Amino acid sequence: MQQEDSSVTVFRKFLQIRTDHPNPDYEASAQFLMQKANEYGIDAEVYRETGTPIVIMKITGTDPSLPSLLLNSHVDVVPAVLESWNYEPFSGYKDEKGNIYSRGTQDMKCVCMQFLEVAHRIVQSKLKLKRNLYLTFVPDEEIGAGSKGMEVFVTHDKFRQLNVGLCIDEGLASPTEEFTVFYGERAPWWVHITAVGNAGHGSRFIENTAVEKLMRTINKMLEFRQQQFDSLHKGHHECGKKLGDVTTLNLTVLKAGINNGDNYSYNVVPTQAEAGFDIRIPPTVNLDEFLKQIKEWTAEEGLSFTFANYTEKNEMTHLNNDNKWWSTFKSSCEKIGIKLVPEIFPAATDSRFIRNLGIPAFGFSPINNTPILLHDHNEFLNENTFIRGIDIYMGIIPSLANMEP
Ligand SMILES: [Zn+2]
Incomplete structure (x- = not known):
């Protein structure tokens, strides 16, 4: 041996x-x-x-x-x-x-x-x-x-x-x-978005609820996700893009509803809803511009956001x-x-x-x-x-x- x-x-x-x-x-x-x-x-x-x-x-x-x-x-x-x-x-x-x-x-x-x-x-x-x-x-x-x-x-x-x-x-x-x-x-940004809206009884047509506002924002962000996904896959042959060349964005946290221990209050429209995203941004993207984009997405619905992970530099x-x-x-x-x-x-x-x-x-x-x-x-x-x-x-x-x- x-x-x-x-x-x-x-x-x-x-x-x-x-x-x-x-x-x-x-x-x-x-x-x-x-x-x-x-x-x-x-x-x-x-x-x-x-x-x-x-x-x-x-x-x-x-x-x-x-x-x-x-x-x-x-x-x-x-x-x-x-x-x-x-x-x-x-x-x-x-x-x-x-x-x-x-x-x-x-x-x-x-x-x-x-x-x-x-x-x-x-x-x-x-x-x-x-x-x-x-x-x-x-x-x-x-x-x-x-x-x-x-x-x-x-x-x-x-x-x-x-x-x-x-x-x-x-x-x-x-x-x-x-x-x-x-x-x-890629710079990892973890964004936590909070929506606040009208509450009320689940039997009525409550307008401008937190969940509704959050959903609209989430959908805009997922549209951006789709564009990035397409540019990775469609561009694969001509420009040979790799995962590291595009921005990935995943909805990883989702929270709403009144919860009392084991039970949810299905008949109460909650005042607050939250979403968290894991976003990875390539160094070719201007981070100030991207921050502006997140501000726009959230501002349109009057939502607030914080970062659970943030880097302002990515050399x-x-x-x-x-x-x-x-x-x-x-x-x-x-x-x-x-x-x-x-x-x-x-x-x-x-x-x-x-x-x-x-x-x-x-x-x-x-x-x-x-x-x-x-x-x-x-x-x-x-x-x-x-x-x-x-x-x-x-x-x-x-x-x-x-x-x-
Ligand atoms: Zn390692």
């Missing part, structure tokens, strides 16, 4: 650390990473000022005054429903084809361990890099409000001291031979030849013979906090010919894809770290 590659063994051990929400064991993952850094001879520290441990590793460049290269990965994973998995989701199980089944095999413990292995190889081979190379392993990417991860870390002096010139973070698996690279993300990284980071990234990929497809990330990752500081960031997971299974049951990655990913990063990361100013 063939011996397992040591990087795969380390990966499978890391998968067994329970960093799943709601109670991720960040101490255990920090301890694991520190122990590996120590073993590999990589400078590392645990930074605790955001409230949860962030592991920072560093390989000092020959010219540390230059903006650095940051490899960022999150160590937390989403929960797994045991009954829906064919194998125990935190066991690091590998089948006879070399497929490793575990939560985090794609999102994104694979990249955590690939970055670590890249640093290991650089140190081992005594490869000299011009720029400082940092690895950050952050918590709380998979939760929204109250995160103590990248969102908070970027506001700290410690982050500013890293003097980051480019960040590489997670992307998505690609089901084809090509690899996807993400240069922007993207420009992929033109003036951006030397991009031209270097692209030419390195050409050199190793992999084909890149640039896209807007349909959901959100930690890259948005970096881009909103004006720092370029690429979302890139070196996973091709693999179904997209992040957050899904039976998430897996083949060991050969994992090992090849390390080689791919080795073809890209040193060129970026050696880029001339």
